[in-house]
Amino acid sequence: MTAVVITQPMLFPWPGFFEQLMLADCYIYLDDTQFSKGSFTNRIQLLRGNDRCWMTIPLAGKGSFQMISELTAAGEDWKASHRSLLRQSLLGAPYIDDALAIFDSVYSHSSLLELLIASIEEPARYLGIGANRTIEKTSEMGVEGTSWQRVLDIVLKVSGTRYLTGHGAANYLDHAAFERAGVQVEYMNYSRTPWPQPVGTFTPYVSVLDLIARMGPEARSCLIPATVAWQDFLKEETVTS
Amino acid sequence: MTPCRVCSKEIVSPAYETPAPALTSIMTLLDIPTRVYICDGCGHAQCDEIPDIKGFYDTGYRISLSSEDHDQIFAVKPDGTVIYRTDHQAEISRNLLALSQGAKLLDYGAAKATTLHKVVAARPDIKPHVFDVSADYAPAWEGWIAPEAQATYEAPEEWAGRFDAAMSHFVIEHVADPVGFISGIRKLLKPHGTLLLSMPDVSANPGDMTVADHVNHFSEASLRRALAAGGFEVSVLDTTSFPGAFFVVAVRSETPVKEEQDATLVRQAVDRGLEICDFWRASADGLEKQAANFRGRKAAIYGAGFYGSWIFSRIGKDVEVTAFLDQNPNMQNATHFGHPVTAPTAIAEDAEALFIGLNPLKARAAIGNMPYLHKPGLELVWLDA
Numbered sequence: 001m002t003a004v005v006i007t008q009p010m011l012f013p014w015p016g017f018f019e020q021l022m023l024a025d026c027y028i029y030l031d032d033t034q035f036s037k038g039s040f041t042n043r044i045q046l047l048r049g050n051d052r053c054w055m056t057i058p059l060a061g062k063g064s065f066q067m068i069s070e071l072t073a074a075g076e077d078w079k080a081s082h083r084s085l086l087r088q089s090l091l092g093a094p095y096i097d098d099a100l101a102i103f104d105s106v107y108s109h110s111s112l113l114e115l116l117i118a119s120i121e122e123p124a125r126y127l128g129i130g131a132n133r134t135i136e137k138t139s140e141m142g143v144e145g146t147s148w149q150r151v152l153d154i155v156l157k158v159s160g161t162r163y164l165t166g167h168g169a170a171n172y173l174d175h176a177a178f179e180r181a182g183v184q185v186e187y188m189n190y191s192r193t194p195w196p197q198p199v200g201t202f203t204p205y206v207s208v209l210d211l212i213a214r215m216g217p218e219a220r221s222c223l224i225p226a227t228v229a230w231q232d233f234l235k236e237e238t239v240t241s
Numbered sequence: 242m243t244p245c246r247v248c249s250k251e252i253v254s255p256a257y258e259t260p261a262p263a264l265t266s267i268m269t270l271l272d273i274p275t276r277v278y279i280c281d282g283c284g285h286a287q288c289d290e291i292p293d294i295k296g297f298y299d300t301g302y303r304i305s306l307s308s309e310d311h312d313q314i315f316a317v318k319p320d321g322t323v324i325y326r327t328d329h330q331a332e333i334s335r336n337l338l339a340l341s342q343g344a345k346l347l348d349y350g351a352a353k354a355t356t357l358h359k360v361v362a363a364r365p366d367i368k369p370h371v372f373d374v375s376a377d378y379a380p381a382w383e384g385w386i387a388p389e390a391q392a393t394y395e396a397p398e399e400w401a402g403r404f405d406a407a408m409s410h411f412v413i414e415h416v417a418d419p420v421g422f423i424s425g426i427r428k429l430l431k432p433h434g435t436l437l438l439s440m441p442d443v444s445a446n447p448g449d450m451t452v453a454d455h456v457n458h459f460s461e462a463s464l465r466r467a468l469a470a471g472g473f474e475v476s477v478l479d480t481t482s483f484p485g486a487f488f489v490v491a492v493r494s495e496t497p498v499k500e501e502q503d504a505t506l507v508r509q510a511v512d513r514g515l516e517i518c519d520f521w522r523a524s525a526d527g528l529e530k531q532a533a534n535f536r537g538r539k540a541a542i543y544g545a546g547f548y549g550s551w552i553f554s555r556i557g558k559d560v561e562v563t564a565f566l567d568q569n570p571n572m573q574n575a576t577h578f579g580h581p582v583t584a585p586t587a588i589a590e591d592a593e594a595l596f597i598g599l600n601p602l603k604a605r606a607a608i609g610n611m612p613y614l615h616k617p618g619l620e621l622v623w624l625d626a
Contacts, residue, residue, distance in 0.1 A: 053617060168585065168586040
């Protein structure tokens with residue numbers, strides 16, 4: 001069984017994403033798709049006091065109508081302000097230096113795409129996730145097409161037999177077609193395991209750097225991956241007519 | 242004060258009451274209040290009759306007419322085969338009715354008679370008949386049901402005592418006189434003929450309690466009482482084959498049936514009914530407060546099904562609804578109450594609140610798996626908050 005995960009590059013994603021990554025034998029960056037405003041490609045949430053705030057990379061031309069691989073950042077000032085924002089967010093966390101070291105290493109990349117990919121790879125390395133994973137970029141795979149058919153073709157190209165996805169995919173996948181092609185679709189059931197946060201109600205939807213800064217080498221213990229088969233995911237339950 | 246439709250005991254006051262609008266099972270709004278009464282004599286729950294009930298079902302009720310292929314996914318088998326609701330209903334019907342060779346089967350309140358059609362496909366020896374209170378479905382019967390086996394508005398007198406079996410799927414919850422409805426079917430059956438009824442089980446499907454055109458919410462106790470009053474002996478009461486629904490098989494009795502009442506079952510039904518009413522009352526109160534909080538501001542509603550529609554009925558006039566979010570691709574790219582239905586990932590950036598219209602038992606787990614719905618400036622509003 002070869003489990004495949006395909007997602008867009010994202011800036012220091014939330015810990016749930018790393019649960020998905022833990023299950024992947026092959027991880028593929030979808031970098032040749034159009035950038036979607038409001039997505040997690042160039043932004044992530046951080047704790048700020050009792051609230052949360054966005055850490056967002058400003059995009060040249062706001063990223064409109066561009067492939068993710070073609071995105072460029074507007075200026076350089078954001079790197080310093082992000083470091084300051086992150087440091088402020090993590091102040092007092094016992095492993096803040098580990099998180100900032102990862103941040104500095106990632107932010108040393110000049111290419112935005114490489115920076116985004118590193119913002120997944122470096123935390124994954126720290127967490128000891130997937131040293132044996134195959135990593136690919138769709139822009140280099142030569143698989144054409146659109147929508148779910150392309151996703152299926154990409155999975156088949158790497159000999160995948162399980163496709164692990166987040167819940168946003170349910171609205172466009174033809175699950176039966178995956179089944180016929182010998183690929184089982186599974187939806188993530190994120191554990192959302194709490195870790196100690198300084199104030200307010202716990203939220204798991206902040207950057208993995210928050211988890212690393214507060215848990216250090218024990219961070220991985222908060223990652224408990226699980227999936228739900230698509231057959232169970234799609235059941236309806238209405239009896240109203 | 243209102244009489245119970247099953248046992249006729251007077252019910253002093255409603256257990257739940259909320260002002261107009263009321264939501265119907267076909268997701269339309271009626272300008273009437275919702276009132277739920279619970280009978281402590283037989284465990285039945287009921288709502289006020291909707292205005293012009295005959296006209297509503299004759300010309301206003303349009304279930305499945307808009308789409309040839311409309312059906313709900315009931316389950317998916319491990320090999321990927323999708324089981325649709327009508328297929329499942331047909332299979333349960335065949336199993337529970339155990340029809341003899343060449344039996345005359347009546348689908349009473351048939352609408353498009355999709356379930357009957359599937360029963361006949363599996364059992365071509367069956368002689369299908371249909372009856373409905375609307376003529377709108379007649380085109381769906383053409384070609385596979387003989388004209389003399391079709392009836393609308395009134396069952397023909399010559400049908401009395403004709404049928405080996407009758408089935409009526411998800412109809413009795415709509416009728417103002419359920420005992421009369423059962424008695425009416427009894428007249429059409431042969432002596433010892435079999436009746437299969439299906440209906441929502443409100444105890445397992447609490448959303449049903451506030452559906453305006455579901456004027457009856459049966460419990461096991463009130464269902465047994467109604468069947469006895471209508472002249473039937475219950476042989477099977479199945480609550481597991483179709484989660485959230487009763488499937489009951491009863492045999493026409495040729496002698497009066499004793500209307501015995503199990504006091505424990507009645508007590509359980511009353512307690513559960515009151516518990517469900519408490520939930521909806523608290524939800525309605527909570528939504529009223531949140532509608533005031535977000536008055537004139539932008540908000541989205543998660544779910545274009547029953548719960549989401551009910552939320553809209555409570556907040557739609559106050560907040561500026563940007564969209565309904567729904568995972569079901571069949572509902573996306575359409576409008577619901579005049580608002581677009583979009584994928585959850587497409588939630589508007591400027592929406593300040595997201596009202597969660599999902600079964601409260603599952604809502605938090607479902608929304609918790611969607612990180613894009615958890616962000617600063619977007620308040621999640623839960624029905625059971």
